[in-house]
Structure formats: C-alpha cells, structure tokens
Amino acid sequence: MRLPCDLIQDLLPLYHDDVCSQTSRDRVEEHLRDCSACQKVLDTLGEDLLPQAEKAEEQELRPLAEWWQRQKKKNHLNAIVYTMFLVIILGVGYYFATWYVYLPISADRIEISHVYQLSDGRISFNSNVEGGCSSWWCEQDEDGTMYIIPKRRFPGTAVFNDPLWWNDRMNFYPAGYEKDSTSPLAGFEPDLPITAVYVGPVGKGILVWQEGDVVPQASEEWEALVTGTDYEQYYKAVSKD
Numbered sequence: 001m002r003l004p005c006d007l008i009q010d011l012l013p014l015y016h017d018d019v020c021s022q023t024s025r026d027r028v029e030e031h032l033r034d035c036s037a038c039q040k041v042l043d044t045l046g047e048d049l050l051p052q053a054e055k056a057e058e059q060e061l062r063p064l065a066e067w068w069q070r071q072k073k074k075n076h077l078n079a080i081v082y083t084m085f086l087v088i089i090l091g092v093g094y095y096f097a098t099w100y101v102y103l104p105i106s107a108d109r110i111e112i113s114h115v116y117q118l119s120d121g122r123i124s125f126n127s128n129v130e131g132g133c134s135s136w137w138c139e140q141d142e143d144g145t146m147y148i149i150p151k152r153r154f155p156g157t158a159v160f161n162d163p164l165w166w167n168d169r170m171n172f173y174p175a176g177y178e179k180d181s182t183s184p185l186a187g188f189e190p191d192l193p194i195t196a197v198y199v200g201p202v203g204k205g206i207l208v209w210q211e212g213d214v215v216p217q218a219s220e221e222w223e224a225l226v227t228g229t230d231y232e233q234y235y236k237a238v239s240k241d
Contacts (some may be wrong), residue, residue, distance in 0.1 A: 008038050016045050102151035107200035116218035121177030124226045125208055126238050127199055128170045144195035147202045167238050
C-alpha cells in the first residue's frame with residue numbers, strides 16, 4: 001500500500017538524518033520512486049536545515065553582538081571625554097603655572113657688584129641675574145634682615161636673550177637713615193629698619209650688606225647713573241666693569 005505524501009514528508013527528516021528504522025526507510029524510498037513532489041522536499045531539506053541553524057545561532061548571538069557594539073561606542077565616547085578633560089586640566093594647569101607660579105632663582109645664578117653708598121645715605125648695588133628674572137620679591141625678618149628674591153615664572157625659562165639687560169640697579173635705606181619717599185629709586189622700603197640685605201632665596205642668598213659694614217662712597221658720576229633715567233647707559237657701564 002502506498003503511503004500518503006504528508007506521512008512520508010513527516011518521515012523525511014528522519015530519513016535524511018538516517019535515524020529511522022529500515023522498514024520506514026524502505027517505505028520512504030518506495031514512495032520517492034513514484035513521487036517527484038516528496039523527492040523535491042527531500043532535495044531541499046538539506047539546504048534548509050543549515051540556514052535555519054545558522055539563523056537560530058545568529059538570533060542567539062545578536063543580543064551579545066548588539067551589547068558589544070554599544071560597549072564599543074560607549075568606551076569610545078568615554079575615551080574622547082576623558083581625553084578632552086585631561087587636555088583641559090593640563091591646559092588650565094599650565095596656564096596658571098606659567099602666570100601665577102614663580103620659582104626663586106638660586107644664588108649661584110646671581111652676581112652682586114657695584115655696592116656704594118649714595119649722598120642721601122642709601123646703599124645702591126647692581127644685581128646680575130643670569131637669564132633675567134620675571135619679578136623681584138621682598139621679605140623681612142623681625143630683626144630687620146631683608147631678603148630680595150628674584151623669581152622667574154614657571155617653567156623658569158630665560159626672560160631676556162641679551163645679557164646687557166640681566167642687570168638690575170637696587171638701593172635701600174639702611175637702619176639709621178631716614179627714607180626719602182619722593183625718590184623714585186627708594187624701593188624695598190619695609191616698615192622695620194633694615195639691618196642686613198640678602199639677594200636670593202631665604203637662607204641661601206648672597207649677603208650684600210649688614211650693620212657695621214663700611215661701604216665705599218659713590219662718585220658723582222656713578223650716583224648720576226644710579227639715580228638717572230638712562231637705564232641703557234647704566235647697564236653699559238656695569239657691563240664694562
């Protein structure tokens with residue numbers, strides 16, 4: 001008796017995978033000899049199973065793949081944000097360090113010369129800072145010792161290329177002399193009488209003068225250079241000596 005096609009087609013997957021009984025196999029093969037429709041189903045059965053398996057596996061892996069893509073985008077965005085944040089922090093830090101951080105210049109880069117006493121009692125001197133400095137700071141102890149500290153902006157690069165302009169003329173009123181507030185060069189005038197002056201970092205500076213020191217009197221020509229407004233002429237005179 002010839003089995004119906006729907007029954008044969010139910011057996012075709014078992015037949016294709018070679019897991020049916022021999023009796024079922026014989027009946028399937030007998031049917032296929034006369035039924036092109038079932039033969040066609042069998043021919044396409046092997047082609048359909050692999051894509052279906054691949055689709056099932058793809059569907060199972062799709063959530064993981066989508067999660068992985070989301071993580072990649074998230075990590076990439078985080079990397080961009082962190083990089084921008086780091087650049088901003090470094091930029092702001094460098095800006096403040098460059099404009100607001102001043103480093104003391106060591107005494108081995110400072111040379112003191114031309115220490116003279118002027119006619120009004122001030123003591124003047126020349127300070128040569130190798131590479132120049134950005135600013136001068138002043139501190140005074142309770143005993144009257146004054147520290148004149150040349151500082152340079154971070155990162156401490158040279159300010160001037162011409163050594164001629166590395167010199168600074170300075171003066172102060174030592175203890176026992178009344179200050180002349182009208183003098184444009186009467187700089188560094190702390191409240192306490194000055195008993196000693198150092199140039200350089202506190203505790204590591206160069207002694208310029210202290211009470212009891214005898215300072216040579218400045219000549220009229222030199223006093224004119226120190227108190228005058230021709231800075232270039234003064235600097236040239238210092239450089240020649």
